[in-house]
Amino acid sequence: MSGVFITLEGGDGAGKTTQSTLLEEWLTAQGRVVVRTREPGGTDFGTEVREIVLHSRGFITPRAEALLYAADRAQHIATKVRPALERGEVVVQDRYLDSSVAYQGAGRVLDAEEIRELSLWAVEDLLPDLTILLDLDETAARARLDSADKPFDRLEAEKGEFHARVRAAFLALAEREPARFLVVDAAADPETIAASIRTRVAPLL
Numbered sequence: 681m682s683g684v685f686i687t688l689e690g691g692d693g694a695g696k697t698t699q700s701t702l703l704e705e706w707l708t709a710q711g712r713v714v715v716r717t718r719e720p721g722g723t724d725f726g727t728e729v730r731e732i733v734l735h736s737r738g739f740i741t742p743r744a745e746a747l748l749y750a751a752d753r754a755q756h757i758a759t760k761v762r763p764a765l766e767r768g769e770v771v772v773q774d775r776y777l778d779s780s781v782a783y784q785g786a787g788r789v790l791d792a793e794e795i796r797e798l799s800l801w802a803v804e805d806l807l808p809d810l811t812i813l814l815d816l817d818e819t820a821a822r823a824r825l826d827s828a829d830k831p832f833d834r835l836e837a838e839k840g841e842f843h844a845r846v847r848a849a850f851l852a853l854a855e856r857e858p859a860r861f862l863v864v865d866a867a868a869d870p871e872t873i874a875a876s877i878r879t880r881v882a883p884l885l
C-alpha cells in the first residue's frame with residue numbers, strides 16, 4: 681500500500697472539519713490526489729448508520745453503539761479507504777478508531793482494549809500513518825458548538841463529564857503512541873494550526 685492515511689481526531693467542535701478542509705486544499709496544491717472522508721458516514725451504508733447512531737430517538741445500549749461504529753468502519757475501510765491507499769492517494773479522514781476508544785471506551789465506560797480490538801478486527805489492522813489530535817477543553821468546544829446554532833446530536837448532547845473523559849482518553853492515546861500522533865492546541869487560530877499540521881505532513885508525502 682503506497683498512499684498516505686491521515687486521520688483527524690478530537691472532541692466535538694475542536695475544528696476537525698476546518699483543518700481537514702485546509703489540509704485537503706494544501707495537499708491538492710502539492711499535486712496529490714486526496715480522498716476526503718469521515719466516520720461515521722463515509723459510504724452509502726455509513727450514511728444510514730450515521731443517521732441511526734447520531735439521531736435515533738430510542739435508547740441505544742453502549743455495546744450496540746460500539747458495534748454500529750465498528751460496522752460503519754468495516755464497510756468504509758474495505759470499500760473506500762483501502763482502495764484509495766492502494767491507488768497511492770492521500771486519505772484525509774475525520775475520525776477513526778481512536779474516536780471509538782475515546783467515546784465508547786472512556787465516554788460510555790466500556791473496556792477500552794476491547795473496543796480497540798473490535799475496531800482493529802473490523803479494519804483488518806489498518807492503522808493511520810499520522811493521527812492529528814486537535815485538543816480543546818470541553819468548555820471552549822461547547823461554546824463553539826453553541827455558537828454554531830444547530831441542534832445537538834446524541835453524542836454532543838452528553839454532559840460535560842462525558843466530554844472531559846473523552847478528551848482525557850484522546851490525550852492518553854496520543855501519549856501511548858507518540859510516533860503516530862501529532863497533538864495540536866486547537867485553541868490557536870486556524871492558520872497557525874494548519875501550518876503545524878503541514879510541517880508534520882510534508883515528510884510523509
Ligand SMILES: Nc1ncnc2c1ncn2[C@@H]1O[C@H](COP(=O)(O)OP(=O)(O)OP(=O)(O)O)[C@@H](O)[C@H]1O
Nearest residue numbers: 691692693694695696697698824828866868869870
Ligand atoms: N481554531 C479555531 N478557532 C476558533 N474557532 C474555530 C477554530 N476552528 C474551527 N472553529 C469554529 O468552531 C466550530 C466547529 O468547527 P469544526 O466544524 O471545524 O469542528 P469539528 O471538530 O469538525 O466539529 P464536529 O466534531 O462537531 O463535526 C465552527 O464554527 C468553526 O468555524
Ligand SMILES: Cc1cn([C@H]2C[C@H](O)[C@@H](COP(=O)(O)O)O2)c(=O)[nH]c1=O
Nearest residue numbers: 692719720749775776779780783835836
Ligand atoms: C467515529 C466515531 C464517532 N463518534 C462520535 C463522535 C461525534 O460525536 C459523532 C460524529 O460526529 P462528527 O460531527 O462527524 O464529528 O460520533 C463516536 O462516538 N465513536 C466513533 O467511533
